[in-house]
Amino acid sequence: MTRNSSELKLLAPMALIVAVAVCALVGSLWVWAEQADKMSRNREEKLVMLGLDQMADDHSQLMTPITIWDKAVESTAVKYDDTWVKGNIGDYFQNFLNFESNILLNDKGEVVFAYQKGKEVPPETLTNVAVQTRGMVDGLRNTYNDRRAKGLPHTTGSNHAGRLMAIKGHIYIVGASLLLSDKQDSPLLKYTPYVAIGTHELSNEELMALSQRYMVSSITVLNPGQVAPKGAATVAFRDDNGNVLVQLTWMPDTPGHTLFIRALGPVLMISLGLGLIALVLLHQSQRAAQGLIASEAKAKHMALHDNLTGLPNRTLFADRLVQACERLKRQGGHVAVMCIGLDRFKDVNDTLGHLAGDELIRHNGSKISSMIRSGDTLARLGGDEFVIIQTDTDGSSAASLAKRVLEGLTGTVNLESGQVFSSCSIGVTLIGDGDIEPAEALRQADLALYRAKDEGRGQYAFFEVEMDATIKLRKTLETGLREAIHVGDIDVVYQPQVDHFGHIIGVEALCRWTHPTRGPVSPAYFIPLAEECGLMNELGTLIMRRAMDDSHRWPGLKVAVNVSATQMRSPSFMTTIKALLAETKTSAEQIEIEITEGVLLNDDSATQMVLRDLRHMGFTIALDDFGTGYSSLGYLSRYPVDKIKIDRSFVSNLGVDPEAEAVIRAIVKLSKALNLNIVAEGVETRAQKNILRQTGCNIIQGYLFSKPVPSNSIDEMMQNERRLTINDGLEFTAPKPINKPAEKPIKMTPRMS
Secondary structure, three states: OHHHHHHHHHHHHHHHHHHHHHHHHHHHHHHHHHHHHHHHHHHHHHHHHHHHHHHHHHHHHOOHHHHEOHHHHHHHHHOOOHHHHHHHHHHHHHHOOOOOEEEEEOOOOOEEEEEEOOEEEOHHHHHHHHHHOHHHHHHHHHHHHHHHHOOOOOOOHHHEEEEEEEEOOEEEEEEEEEOEOOOOOOHHHHOOOOEEEEEEEOOHHHHHHHHHHOOOOOOEEEOOOOOOOOOOEEEEEEOOOOOEEEEEEEOOOOHHHHHHHHHHHHHHHHHHHHHHHHHHHHHHHHHHHHHHHHHHHHHHHHHHEOOOOOOEOHHHHHHHHHHHHHHHHHHOOOEEEEEEEEOOHHHHHHHHOHHHHHHHHHHHHHHHHOOOOOOOEEEEEEOOEEEEEEOOOOHHHHHHHHHHHHHHHOEEEEEOOEEEEEOEEEEEEEEOOOOOOHHHHHHHHHHHHHHHHHOOOOOEEEOOOOHHHHHHHHHHHHHHHHHHHHHOOOEEEEEEEEEOOOOEEEEEEEEEEEEOOOEEEOHHHHHHHHHHOOOHHHHHHHHHHHHHHHHOOOOOOEEEEEOOHHHHHOOOHHHHHHHHHHHHOOOHHHEEEEEEHHHHOOOOHHHHHHHHHHHHHOOEEEEEEEOOOOOOHHHHHHOOOOEEEEOHHHHOOOOOOHHHHHHHHHHHHHHHHOOOEEEEOOOOOHHHHHHHHHHOOOEEOOOOOOOOEOHHHHHHHHHOOEEEEOOOOOEEEEOOOOOOOOOOOOOOOOOOO
């Protein structure tokens, strides 16, 4: 140490001189860099504010097809029409313009209609919206009156306005539009116009799109009390008193800092060379002691922490929960235990590999850590499950934290192996009894997590005593489904596919299940249950075997069988298909494989290979529910698809929504250009059938012809086809047991009088 000290004393004067010079130079560079970064930040803030204003104006402009319309004035100011108002100001604004809350103000500024979350609500529910938008509405009315007084046209941009507002800690796009005649000389102009107002909460996806459009980093919402990161760019929303209600914040580009870092290298290299000798001397003396300390700390850390994320493991979680419960006994209060499960995490592992799954786990663990208080604990119990211990809390605080975690973990994540959409579900139990065992607290949170996932994922649920019964019911159905698949107690029914002359040219195989004690169970419930319980491959094999057996009853008739993404990803899928063909002595040319667009979502070579092998064997490939998911021309060109099926959601709107017919015409035109067959699902009325025939869709399927029926009914239909005359003069051949429901009345559309 004496030698080291003497060498350091010799180096001290030179090191001091170098340090002073380096500090002066670095200081000058830093001041310049700060000024450059400030200018860049101001520029980005102006761009983002401009984009927000444009977004608000675009939303308000979309209202004008409904509000600038004689029918709008006749149904409000002239004679108030509840049905028209609900269908247009309510349903249309929500379904087509994405306004979650809508109100209608009369000529006195009173709320006469309020609509929120898909239903009409009492006007007083949304009075606060009318109050906060009063200035915007007054401005619209004044501008309108001025233009009328000057004889200027009223159908230009002066009749609507849009802006962003902060309401209850959230940012909303607010659009307002006067309800006016679409003619300049209409007698309806004598009426004082009503005002339609719609609000749409600014979503994370819209903020992401805004970020990408103006090439800034991810924009996030900053609520009151939250502090923006140092150097962050912000757009603040204030009340009339200048108080900040909520802010948008993002990290701006830092050109000055970047250049500073580049210039800093040469300067630091000089000081590094001068200080290297001293560092080497100090390093030798300290390395042994530091190594010993580090090894001891590492061993202790590994015993109590998860290797993948570095978070506390199950052991440390249990210890922290015991400590929290001990404080409960002494001080009272509540402790919240939250189980967090990533939604569809298995799909990430299956499609992108376990390394991608590990990366997603680390990413989400880091995100959650940034959301909790320093006194709370975040642990990873294994797999995709995290758990939080929130101390000194209550139900409201626990719900608030759960909501923040849900919002923080929902969105697109860019992994090294690809892009995935991540979300989570959360189960919460609130502990007020310090004598509870950690295992019981964790069990309750797990049950609540189960409820959150069962109710649709992407949400949180608090533990309730009756959850035990719900889980038992689900276990009962799971056990029953497993047994039904094992013994083959699953029914397969068939729905005919016919041409416009009524000839059956194919059938689609569909499964049905009746529980021994609970009766028929909807496929919408037991198929997702089979997916979650790992029974999808067995169920799919059972249906495929039954369909192949039945196909021998109808030579020359295509039998369509749905194949899920889970089956397609199974390594044994092709082996199973070949074995079933041999077992049932079925020709592959008689079977059609129906897949959904979700199968093609990851666009991987393995899926392409499986589909090409199926085509090579003789199967035809149909793309089911086309137009409802991630429709892409690339899929149709890269994958060996023979047929596309138009989803029933488009067919149901035929004759009601002109856009539905336009979409179907586009799909038919596309299919013909690519030489693909096309089928329309869910045909229930003759009007729909006639429109489809006019668009060029030659194959149709739905209750107009037959509901799904057992195989012996298909036998009877094939044997007893008869000629029927339709009102349009065409001859239509239909099966004898038609089993169709009465045609439904046409639903009102937003622009229907």
